Amino acid sequence: MALTLEEIAEEAGVSRSTVSRVLNNGPHVSARARERVLAVTQRLNFHPNAAARNLAAGRTRSIGLVIPVAVSSLFTDPYFPLLIQGITSACNTHDYSVMLWLADIEQERQIINKITRSGMVDGVIVASALMDDPVVQALLEDHIPFVQVGRHPTDERVSYVDVDNYNCAKELVGYLLRLGYRRIATIAGPANMIAGHDRRLGYQDALRARGLVPDPALIVEGDFLEDGGYVAMQQLLARARQPGSGGLPGAVFVASDAMALGALRALREAGLRVPADLGLAGYDDMPFAARTDPPLTTVRQPIQRAGVVAAETLFDLIENPHTPPRRIILPTELVVRASTDFGG
Amino acid sequence: MALTLEEIAEEAGVSRSTVSRVLNNGPHVSARARERVLAVTQRLNFHPNAAARNLAAGRTRSIGLVIPVAVSSLFTDPYFPLLIQGITSACNTHDYSVMLWLADIEQERQIINKITRSGMVDGVIVASALMDDPVVQALLEDHIPFVQVGRHPTDERVSYVDVDNYNCAKELVGYLLRLGYRRIATIAGPANMIAGHDRRLGYQDALRARGLVPDPALIVEGDFLEDGGYVAMQQLLARARQPGSGGLPGAVFVASDAMALGALRALREAGLRVPADLGLAGYDDMPFAARTDPPLTTVRQPIQRAGVVAAETLFDLIENPHTPPRRIILPTELVVRASTDFGG
């Protein structure tokens, strides 16, 4: 039923070598031959068989996108959708396809083997938020071209694209300090996630840059999700009620907007007002951040852009092996809103 | 570098036919041969080349997931993430892979051709919310096994999985009527989206079932998004201010939670209280619906489940061609919260 190169060749009156060259934009084809082949190809709506092509050429023009399901609770926010949009958009532009694998820890090994050993894809994008993902080790061992979304803290062989979590958290907290806020607390992200780690470090270093010593009593860890932010803020409030605690912090840097949403809820229930009683800043600039009450000061990240850059970096790695790893950090942007109106 | 069947065969002391049979769980293999092959396979971590396999077998064990980007503004809510999770989870279970294509209208044709004519995938899931998607026509013409997520209103050849938009909208509005609400308005979804169409029809038929005539003045069309709901509610309020309009509706059925969020914002700005001044119901049971002020009465849909069922239906269609189309409607669930406390 399906057409083959052979049939196109016959119809166009050339050999299948020539048809193949035309289809692959190869050199050494006369204008006349090219024209005739293209005419037939278009008339019959011919598309070469992908499997045969992959087998003969030894590549697939497909990439894998691996998202550890451990992280995919984050699926409740637009992070992954935006990332996926960026990646697929770059793939469309460069004529690549993307295979999507969401894997839990148990399936992960198995999937990685399938990917790396069966030649299904030419390279992989790993959207891992974890500090140390076993997938990354497997990819390194098998010498599969890959790009991690989210920086790798230690291994120099890893190419990655990340947003500037550290510097932008630092900048945001520095901004709060300059406004006049003192005793700034944080609801941090999980320490085993690179973004959680980096934002916390940025927070601490911003304090240190002002000669302040980060106070462990002002640091609570959340899970990046709304409920986690709610619970964490309740913890902070409970600590503030302890005698000799120093009372309510002046402001809270919440390491994600989702958690900030929960924190706002906890504050509302406690009868506290933002920013009158304390300032609050989030991170991510989620769509809802502009519409909370009050609107959130936060950090905007180029997530879709990160997807595009990750994909293009991977294409480059695939087409130019033996080049050194790329490490790309994309700038982020401070977004100031009413939740940090000092003395407002 | 990569291993081949041939090498495994040699190592195990059998022919490559036998290795192939073992790997494919074929019959006619002695326990002893199977054992030896599996031992070697595992020891060397061998995975057969996908391209060669696809070419020889004439199938890929991959499916395509096509999401028209026209719809992917919906990417701001968890609909697609949940759907994707359902689909990939079923794929993991059944040892299929999924290729993801997000296409805008212009690329769509081209992508469909690539899919259908190159044999990249064995079948396709189309997550189209549109009443009449050209992709669907192309798939039908080329006799590609496919399942649409979202029912197809007319073509009987289309297999689909959908949630019960019509009946559940009808049930929800019927519930509002039984509570005692009169003059129920609706902020409908786009008429060219099947979910928008079905929910609007359910609204109208619920009124008719009580002998009421739907009043065009009480119907405003939104775009399923937050801002659209905001604007639509302002329109409704403007109409209610017209002399002889009958005033404020008793309740508003908003066809998506996102729009309900915008509607709530418009009401708040207008100084109106829910449910004291009018009742409000949403649709979708988004994560935030339980946390709006007041919490939203809405409809919960099994979206992840729809993804699983769509994938499994597709596998069935692929493995059993020449069977009639499947049309599956999954039940949804009314979730009653404070936003419709009649006389509350």
Place this chain on the structure above:
DNA sequence: CTGAAAGCGCTTACAG
């Protein structure tokens, strides 16, 4: 149960 062989539909040196 097992193996030798044909064949899947392309790409790509190689020779002309």
Place this chain on the structure above:
DNA sequence: CTGAAAGCGCTTACAG
């Protein structure tokens, strides 16, 4: 520039 031919690494009747 062009074509004949080998080869990519599997699967699958076919014969035994």
